[in-house]
Amino acid sequence: MSAIRVLVVEDDPVAADAHAEYVRRLDGFELAGVARSGAELAAFLNLGGGATGRSEPAVDLMLLDMNLPDAHGLDIIRRVRGLGLPLDIIAITAVRDLHVVRSAISSGIVQYLIKPFTYSAFREKLGAYEEFRRNMVGQASATTQAEVDQAFASLRPxxxxxxxxxxxxxxxxxxxxxxxxxxxxxxxxxxxxxxxxxxxxxxxxxxxxxxxxxxxxxxxxxxxxxxxxxxxxxxxxxxx
CATH class of the missing domain: 1.10.10.10 (Winged helix-like DNA-binding domain superfamily/Winged helix DNA-binding domain)
Known part of the structure; x- marks a missing residue:
């Protein structure tokens, strides 16, 4: 399986640099870029290109802060999902509000990591995601209940x-x-x-x-x- 391309979406410069460095330190992952606002994210993913002529973004996984200066994480998740972009999302945020957590989960994120956290916790979450992706990518066009259960179980290490x-x-x-x-x-x-x-x-x-x-x-x-x-x-x- 090729390296997982990761986009860090974080407005705080210190946190953005730290998360980018964390990604670089992980085997099997590569940093695709850093976006510090909703506008930078839209430009990176070419969200304004419309339904025609928009190439798919070179991103497999987005690490998304829920509180950006010009956009809320939930709105970003819904927009990405509405456009059908083939990328996964891990929320990395200080937001602990249960309504936001539930909404993010229902919108299709694969993990939710609450700040502050250690590199070990970060590595644990992305390692579980890598296992999940490996299980899903390794399947044929059809799968079994056991294989689906095993893939989702990897997200709960x-x-x-x-x-x-x-x-x-x-x-x-x-x-x-x-x-x-x-x-x-x-x-x-x-x-x-x-x-x-x-x-x-x-x-x-x-x-x-x-x-x-x-x-x-x-x-x-x-x-x-x-x-x-x-x-x-x-x-x-x-x-x-």
Whole structure:
């Protein structure tokens, strides 16, 4: 899957620069641009071009502040949806009003991130979105209920309190993704090398997935010394 092109829509210069830098730091994402007002956003997306002669914007994902100096986020979302532009929207805002949150969700945003937040929270949200997009892009022209459920479940990643102490949802998702992509069973050593982590850490995550029945654990025969296990994704699992 090609890099996800992200447009940051934020009027505060400090926040706009920070969000743009966050995007640059994420593997699998690239910054398409920054718009600091509704007018700049309209120009970037060519919203004034009319129904004819308007090329599709080179944007996959919009990170949208709900309070711009010349437009409200809800109006922008409705306009983008009304024009049928093929992009997803994550609201990034200090707005906590429940009516706005509900309206944004009903208008079709995929995530809602409340300011202030850490880079870790930002990375978590966009990582979940990447998994969602990967699941949807990977489907054929028709899909199944299980595949749809799995795609939407990726937008609701496990949070730290649901995991044993010392395990993070982000790393768990990375290990799960690797197992899904591999066609053959793999060991903790091989996972540690692929994800640049220690063998002990890789084994903890693999054992957790096996205990949750999301991964299959089988002995690897033919190795010397201490018996080694290998792990593969349980294809029937819909938990991760």
């Amino acid at each position: 496990l949070t730290a309190p649901a995991l044993p102490k010392g395990l993070s949802a982000e790393t768990l998702r990375a290990v799960s993704r690797l197992l899904k992509e591999l066609q053959a069973p793999t060991s903790a050593v091989e996972v540690s090398e692929a994800l640049a982590m220690s063998r002990v850490t890789a084994r903890r995550y693999l054992e957790y997935l096996a205990d949750q029945q999301s991964a299959l654990r089988t002995p690897r025969y033919g190795t010397r010394g201490r018996p080694e296990f290998e792990y593969s994704w349980a294809r029937s699992s819909e938990n991760q």
